[in-house]
Amino acid sequence: MTADRSWLDEVRPHTATEPAGRPELLEEVAGVIGDDLVRWGVALRADEFDDARVAEAVVLSALLAVRTGEVVSERLTVEADLATRTAVARGMAVETIVQAVQRTYAVVARELASLATAPQARQLMADLFRGLDHLSTTLIAQFTAERERWVRSAAFARRELVESVLDGGHGADRLGYDLTRHHLALVFWADGHSTRELETAAADVLVAAGCTARLLVVAGPSVLWAWGSRTRPARVELPQGSGVHVAAGLAAEGVDGFRSSHRQAVKARELARLTQRPPGLHAYEDLALTSLAAENLDAAAEFVRHELGPLTEAANADLRRTLKAYLDHDRGLSAAAADLHVAKNTVLYRVRRAEQLLARPVGAERLRLHVALHLADVLGPAVLR
Known part of the structure; x- marks a missing residue:
């Protein structure tokens, strides 16, 4: 028996909201699910994503699934690519994206279920689950591919250059960072925090420490290496309740200090993770004896x-x-x-x-x-x- 989805033709938007998506995409989707349902979805657009265009696209993918009963999120491939590119660049985990999609689908389910009869609501949920499963699988695959591209990108090349200097190789003159001064090396990490958030935290900490120059390197998902330089040794302090981990080496001078301070920060991070310490400052100065032993x-x-x-x-x-x-x-x-x-x-x-x-x-x-x-x-x- 063919499922009756005609009740969706009666759905009307409560408010008028300016669309964020591409006109050609909105026109294409409207041709399948109708103008009113598109406008309803645009008005429902959730704030689960930084980019309104991505947020709108996820809602429309859900509406395509419930209106047609088919998995048709391929129509939104460009927007899905945008979401995964942004997530990889910011050091987000793919789980964060999928969870945002799930919450958006839940909002669509709740709002439409309030307008449906019991049999219609059951069909609605079945359609949404199929659509959600397909979209999540698609996003994970795209995220994996984008992550592999990122590894070959300029950001990765920058990390390789820094690693070369840390290992005693050449390239210091291409860092854009003066290695002749005192250096304070830090490692920032936090589950669920984007690279942008870690970079903001690093900038704040280094400025507070009196560092006039800084070098930030994305070391992996939700992990950031940082150095700050000044003409004399520096101390670091982390604001309470930041939710971020910061491992700090001892400030030291020159290229050798750039390397040794980083090694100490990495060791302090290892100890903090080993002992499952809560977010906060993990100073090698306080952990040196433990590190050696x-x-x-x-x-x-x-x-x-x-x-x-x-x-x-x-x-x-x-x-x-x-x-x-x-x-x-x-x-x-x-x-x-x-x-x-x-x-x-x-x-x-x-x-x-x-x-x-x-x-x-x-x-x-x-x-x-x-x-x-x-x-x-x-x-x-x-x-x-």
């Missing part, structure tokens, strides 16, 4: 187990934390208690209990014990195994 995680874990023994157990986490604070403050009970927000007697009891489990006083091999506690605190499950 954790070059070989298996060896670090063995060292922690040997030094801490029973203290590695989850039930003894408070003892580890208290003992570390006690040693951090040069065995000062009052300072450790204030740091932990507990009474001095509590600190004293936990230290004595830890000594019982260790079967030695905390003053014996104090440096080894302190390093083991530090590694357990920073690396957590990576060494407490």
Whole structure:
């Protein structure tokens, strides 16, 4: 039995909205689904996409599916190409695009279902699911192809040039960035953030650090390498609540400093990801000891187990934390208690209990014990195994 979709002929737009799409495309789509349904879709255009033309095209693809019952999103290939090109250039993940398409289709489903009878609504949903599946598959394929083209683009060539300089090769004179000054290297990353957003964050951070020149390189989806230069060493600060991760190396001078600061920033990022730290600043300056000790995680874990023994157990986490604070403050009970927000007697009891489990006083091999506690605190499950 042929599905009855004639009720869609009665759909009328509530408001008049200026179309964003190409006139020839709108005319072609109107020839299939009717002028009124096109105007309804244009008025419904959601804000799920930065480009109104893309947003409008997604709505029209949904209307083509529900009006004809066929998968006809090929009519919108140019707009789909535009969406994927923009997404790749901004470092967005393909999942972000597909999710925006899904939300747009959901809006169309909700609005049309409110005008339909129960049988019509069931047919509507079936048509939309078919159309959504096809459009999502098409976008993923186009995104993959565009990503491969991007790898061969100027942006990738720029990254290759920077990598050559980092590896000790030639090309420094083509960077457009003065390598004779002090350099602060940063790595920015954040799930769900576009390259443009990361570049904005990088510019803000580098300006706040007093850097008068900067070099930004897209290192992958949602990952950005950055350098800032100035005539003296710089510090970096990240605004609270930015939702962005920033790994920072130590500021250093010249080409060697350009390279060493970047290596440190990359190492700080690895440690931040390993320990699943929340978004924020991850300074190599704070992680240098951990970085050195954790070059070989298996060896670090063995060292922690040997030094801490029973203290590695989850039930003894408070003892580890208290003992570390006690040693951090040069065995000062009052300072450790204030740091932990507990009474001095509590600190004293936990230290004595830890000594019982260790079967030695905390003053014996104090440096080894302190390093083991530090590694357990920073690396957590990576060494407490």
